[in-house]
Amino acid sequence: MRFSNQFLDELRDRVTISDVIGRRVTWDRRKTNTGKGDYWACCPFHGEKSPSFHCEDRKGRYHCFGCGVSGDHFRFLMELDGLPFNEAVQQIADMAGVALPAPDPETERRERERHNLFDVMELATRFFQDQLQTAAGAKARAYLRDRGLTGRTIETFRLGYSSDSRNALKAFLASKGVAREQIEACGLVVHGPDVPVSYDRFRDRIMFPILSSREKVIAFGGRALSSDAPAKYLNSNETELFSKGQVLYNFSRARRASQGADGAGTIIAVEGYMDVIGLAQAGVENAVAPLGTALTENQLALLWKMTPVPVLCFDGDGAGMRAASRAVDLALPHLKPGQSLRIALLPDGKDPDDLVKIEGRAPFDKVIAEARALADMVWLRETSGATFETPEKRAELEARLKQVTQVIGDESVRRHYQQDMRDRLYAFFQNAARPGKDDRRGNSQKRSRETRAESNAPSQSVQVTEKLARSGVVVGYRSLPKLRESVLILTVVNHPQLFFEAYDELSQIEFENPESQKFWQAILSIAAASGDELTREELITALEVRNLDSLLAKIDQQIRYARLWTASEHAAIEDAREGFGQALSLNIRARALIRQQREIERELAEATEHNQSEYVERLMRTLKEVQLEVTRLENQEALVDGFGVMSGRVKGPAGGGH
DSSP states (O other): OOOOHHHHHHHHHHSOHHHHHTTTSOBOTTTOBGGGTEEEEOOSSSOOSSOOEEEETTTTEEEETTTOOEEOHHHHHHHHHOOOHHHHHHHHHHHHTOOOOOOOHHHHHHHHHHHHHHHHHHHHHHHHHHHHTSGGGHHHHHHHHHTTOOHHHHHHTTOEEEOSOSSHHHHHHHHTTOOHHHHHHTTOEEOSTTOSSOEESOOSEEEEEEEOTTSOEEEEEEEESSTTOSOSEEEOOOOSSOOGGGOOBTHHHHHHHHHSTTTTTOOEEOSSHHHHHHHHHTTOOOEEBOSSSOOOHHHHHHHHHHOSSOEEEEOSSHHHHHHHHHHHHHHGGGOBTTBOOEEEEOOTTOOHHHHHHHHTTHHHHHHHHTOEEHHHHHHHHHHTTOOOOSHHHHHHHHHHHHHHHHTOOSHHHHHHHHHHHHHHHHHHHHHHTOTTOGGGGTOHHHHHTSOHHHHHSOOOSSOOOHHHHTSHHHHHHHHSOOHHHHHHHHHHHHOTHHHHHSHHHHTTOOOSSHHHHHHHHHHHHHHHHHTTOOOHHHHHHHHHHTTOHHHHHHHHHHHHHHTOGGGSTTBOHHHHHHHHHHHHHHHHHHHHHHHHHHHHHHHHHHHHHTTOHHHHHHHHHHHHHHHHHHHHHHHTGGGSTTTTOOOSOBSSSTTOOO
């Protein structure tokens, strides 16, 4: 029985490849990263003692670096168990809970026709390639040469030329025995009831073959060489093989490149064919492009299949900003933990091809490295070019940001976006009300350039000289988390079982230090993916893979100096649990005070602006009380009952840390 590609793809999507292979191998716990769907095992196809067999759920593929076997779900069962293809499909379908499609002569006929259409498209591609090398293709070769493309690049992307004839391709295909219906089904000619005689769709154009995910030619894009052409770029029309909104140009090559060392998992979406090709020639092979239209939801889903955080690259002019804004709106409802976008803006008047043509890839790499997070683009869009000198304007901005972020489907991501926007609003409006600055009259552009770090920095009662501020001691101290945050982190690293006693509660913890928050999110991800059997050694190994071992070492040293032994690995679980609970209570109280302080400061700024002197005095008194409470809490952090005291219940040598 023959199965459609759509049905096979559905099975691959429903059943992860690790579920198929995991029934036959034991995953190596040290190298495997279940959170990322990345698995390692000793190869079931040849004997070995160290794991070199690798599979990735995101790609749906396996590969052994020892014996070289590779394939997908079905090939694994076929090669390991010797199953026929139909039986392998049956097993995967059973795992997916999907019934096999009933034999359908019509479906099988359509599949045969699709296969024949692929052959027709391949013939057309070769015809266009040959035409590029003829005398008629001289101006097309000159255009490509002027664009700086080498012969090797032209061959790699199989570029061609369609002559100015109305029937050159049609006649060629007919001479090869291709039926009129097949030529029409491929979208290679213009035909219909109002067209007496069909004629070639592409005439006097540079031809760009568009490939499917399986690297079959499914359509063409044509770039007009004549300035009189009604459309500069022309794509194939919708056919049995091609749906424009569900395809990305250069998808297969970019996916392969992103899996290599140079791609580092990144996929870059640029505007057009020539951008992709110019970048590839410069060594940036992990770029794709939509097909002459704005990015669609299906194309965005394709990007996310390749990488969790693709980069969208737009021109820095007004049109580019509008395209970036559309992409923001397209992506927001579909954000998930770890799944987002970054947006890179090119210098005004430049496209990627321009950047790499003279100086190579370095200028473009710099643009990509400076790509903005999606949250930054939301903020930039809503605040650029506007003033917020009145409470009504500020309230309008706040309402608009709430409305924009409300569309995020994932509850956790939505909550963090809304908190991020509240923090930005607070910093933005606090700067507006800062005395002694004339930006209270509405200079919002200047305010928007103020850093969040400045607004969130705690006030300091000690004056630090410039020389001391640059010293390693001060810089190192400021980079460390609060002691309570370090206690929380190190205690769960040394005693992971605490996580599983109250995972839901602990997953809501927020840290003041950004590095602590990043570290905590990594631990959450590792713990969630490991089930309830995570050991200290496995957790530390997973953190090392994420390059967090240096921060862990700093935290460990900080705890040692403070002699907070309940966080050490040698503390009895009862002591660790008690110390953790005290640190957690401190952290919750501290975060509540900080939020209260920010709210009072926000109200104080508005009251000052409106000359409400009595209200200002009351707010100042309340603010001083809260600040004193914050200071008291920080001063007493390390003096809470149980901190720095050994109860004698230890599991190993006293005084040891991680």
